[in-house]
Amino acid sequence: MGMDADARFRALFESHQAAVRRYAHHRAIQGTDADDIVAETFTVAWRKLEDVPADDPVPWLLAVAANVRRNQARSARRYQTALGRLPRAGAAPPPDEPDGGERAALRRALASLPPDDREILRLVAWDGLTPQQAAVVLGCPGGTARARLHRARRRLAARLGPTVKAPGAARAGPAPQRTAPTGQFGDTDDLEGAAR
Amino acid sequence: MTRLTDMPTTDDHALADPLLARLGAARPEPPDDVLSPRSPTNRALVEEILAGHTGTDATPSRPVRRSTRRVVPRAAAAAAVAAAMVGAVLVAPFGSTPPTAAGVMRDAVAASEEALGTGRAALTIETRTTDSRGGDAMDETWRDSYDYVFAGDDVAVTMSFGGSSTGERRIVDGELYWRVDYEGRSTWFHQTDVTGPDLPATNDVTADPRMLLAALAPTAAFEIAGEDTVDGVDVTHLRAAAPDAVDGRALGLAEAMGGYLESDATDEIGGSEIVGLDVWVDDDDVVRRIDIVTTTTPPFTIVEVSEEDPGATTTGSATRVEVMQVKTASLRFTDIGVTNTVVPPTEFTDVDVTQMADPPPP
Numbered sequence: 001m002g003m004d005a006d007a008r009f010r011a012l013f014e015s016h017q018a019a020v021r022r023y024a025h026h027r028a029i030q031g032t033d034a035d036d037i038v039a040e041t042f043t044v045a046w047r048k049l050e051d052v053p054a055d056d057p058v059p060w061l062l063a064v065a066a067n068v069r070r071n072q073a074r075s076a077r078r079y080q081t082a083l084g085r086l087p088r089a090g091a092a093p094p095p096d097e098p099d100g101g102e103r104a105a106l107r108r109a110l111a112s113l114p115p116d117d118r119e120i121l122r123l124v125a126w127d128g129l130t131p132q133q134a135a136v137v138l139g140c141p142g143g144t145a146r147a148r149l150h151r152a153r154r155r156l157a158a159r160l161g162p163t164v165k166a167p168g169a170a171r172a173g174p175a176p177q178r179t180a181p182t183g184q185f186g187d188t189d190d191l192e193g194a195a196r
Numbered sequence: 197m198t199r200l201t202d203m204p205t206t207d208d209h210a211l212a213d214p215l216l217a218r219l220g221a222a223r224p225e226p227p228d229d230v231l232s233p234r235s236p237t238n239r240a241l242v243e244e245i246l247a248g249h250t251g252t253d254a255t256p257s258r259p260v261r262r263s264t265r266r267v268v269p270r271a272a273a274a275a276a277v278a279a280a281m282v283g284a285v286l287v288a289p290f291g292s293t294p295p296t297a298a299g300v301m302r303d304a305v306a307a308s309e310e311a312l313g314t315g316r317a318a319l320t321i322e323t324r325t326t327d328s329r330g331g332d333a334m335d336e337t338w339r340d341s342y343d344y345v346f347a348g349d350d351v352a353v354t355m356s357f358g359g360s361s362t363g364e365r366r367i368v369d370g371e372l373y374w375r376v377d378y379e380g381r382s383t384w385f386h387q388t389d390v391t392g393p394d395l396p397a398t399n400d401v402t403a404d405p406r407m408l409l410a411a412l413a414p415t416a417a418f419e420i421a422g423e424d425t426v427d428g429v430d431v432t433h434l435r436a437a438a439p440d441a442v443d444g445r446a447l448g449l450a451e452a453m454g455g456y457l458e459s460d461a462t463d464e465i466g467g468s469e470i471v472g473l474d475v476w477v478d479d480d481d482v483v484r485r486i487d488i489v490t491t492t493t494p495p496f497t498i499v500e501v502s503e504e505d506p507g508a509t510t511t512g513s514a515t516r517v518e519v520m521q522v523k524t525a526s527l528r529f530t531d532i533g534v535t536n537t538v539v540p541p542t543e544f545t546d547v548d549v550t551q552m553a554d555p556p557p558p
Contacts, residue, residue, distance in 0.1 A: 006246060009242070009245070009246065010242060013233055013238075013241075013242050014233045014234075015233075017231075017233045017238060018231040018232075018233070021226055021230055021231055022223075022225070022226060022231070025224055025225070025226040026223060026224060030226075034226075034230070035237075038238075038241070039241055039244075039245075042241070042242075042245055043245050046245050046246065102218070102222070103221070103222040104222075106218060106219050106222040107222055107224075110219065110222075121216070121219060124216060125216045125217075125219040125220040125223065126219075126220060126223040128220075153213065153215060153216065156215065156219070157215055160215075
């Protein structure tokens with residue numbers, strides 16, 4: 001079984017390391033913090049290899065990555081509380097596109113949403129999960145994930161306004177920038193800030 | 197009110213929904229090199245995770261849980277070995293040739309990782325501060341020392357800061373204990389979670405110095421400087437041709453270097469760089485000594501105000517003095533192969549790290 005386990009783990013890593021790496025990157029976790037998430041996630045996967053669903057491992061892996069991320073963010077908070085130090089280098093958010101176009105506008109609109117909305121949208125649109133798979137990561141029923149996605153999508157559309165075209169339409173300039181109302185960030189699920 | 201029947205029923209939301217498709221196209225993408233599972237670092241990471249599994253038991257062995265801060269540097273170390281092997285092949289593709297620096301470093305990283313599961317190390321850091329007037333008022337030397345004991349992944353370190361205060365830290369089975377001296381009394385504290393960035397919050401030294409060699413190897417462009425002896429042992433002396441190419445912040449020893457490689461103070465003094473880097477490796481390829489010299493760059497400026505004219509900073513008569521700090525760290529590994537045991541203290545107090553903004557009371 002040992003060699004089989006080795007081979008299965010190697011195949012798991014080969015096929016899905018990028019998904020975990022992207023998961024971290026999509027949440028503005030880079031550098032050594034991203035390395036830690038990948039390392040810790042696959043360490044857990046190795047230790048619990050028999051628990052990893054063979055047919056659909058990505059939601060399981062991302063659920064582990066989410067837990068690692070939460071621990072990382074909690075540690076970052078404690079660290080900052082304890083010393084009042086600046087966040088460590090290497091965890092800066094991904095830069096906006098240099099052209100400041102629709103991609104940047106979409107990211108800004110996404111960033112202005114409540115944390116729950118952001119997370120379900122990122123899981124589906126960026127991490128490529130179905131709502132049912134996202135439910136595994138979020139630890140909620142599939143129907144709940146679908147409802148959250150629907151609400152989040154509607155709020156995202158409202159943030160973007162009418163300037164965002166349907167796919168294939170010519171670019172018509174950046175969407176209006178919106179900022180989140182005071183107090184919208186910073187709840188306990190908004191881990192980005194703490195992880196930076 | 198939204199009715200559930202309004203919601204898309206397919207699971208292919210990102211493909212079927214124009215807005216989600218557009219959002220998907222705006223996703224940030226990591227660099228290709230970190231995505232590839234076959235990159236040296238990722239391959240090394242796989243081997244590291246599997247390292248606790250012998251493949252001979254009926255039941256897969258479960259690797260001892262390590263701090264991810266250990267896993268990643270170890271993976272980087274293995275990647276450094278791989279990179280050094282590539283370099284060695286390029287340098288000496290045919291026949292028997294004298295050992296190259298790349299080859300020596302390659303062997304040293306691998307052999308040291310293995311050998312330094314036991315033994316001890318002593319680190320001294322000397323800080324000399326001088327000023328541009330010839331070093332009178334500001335000329336001072338500060339000396340910190342750290343004595344390590346290694347027992348596998350367990351580490352104990354006794355610290356002395358300037359000869360005036362002391363402390364101790366032990367990591368045993370992934371549990372962190374530390375002792376601080378406070379107004380003549382000492383108390384041991386305990387924190388269970390030694391992963392993540394909490395560790396720096398409670399210790400000046402966060403590094404396991406065994407990681408240092410692997411961190412230095414890939415970028416410092418070592419050259420063989422000659423033969424030497426360290427503590428009576430014959431060694432090969434290697435000197436970095438490009439010490440300033442090493443990112444000091446990436447070194448595990450950054451915290452121990454007084455924070456000048458990575459701290460808030462860096463912004464104030466203009467940063468620092470590594471100006472000297474030497475490594476000594478014995479005939480068994482085990483590192484015996486590492487010396488690092490850093491300097492503030494550029495020299496930072498202070499305003500010196502005389503007691504007779506305390507308002508000099510506003511009247512313009514104050515003296516501006518350029519100050520430079522040179523730190524010399526010397527790390528020596530000893531008692532290699534001698535088995536040690538690191539045990540927890542008999543009495544300790546559990547501490548919530550969020551209460552560590554000030555020194556804990558004894």
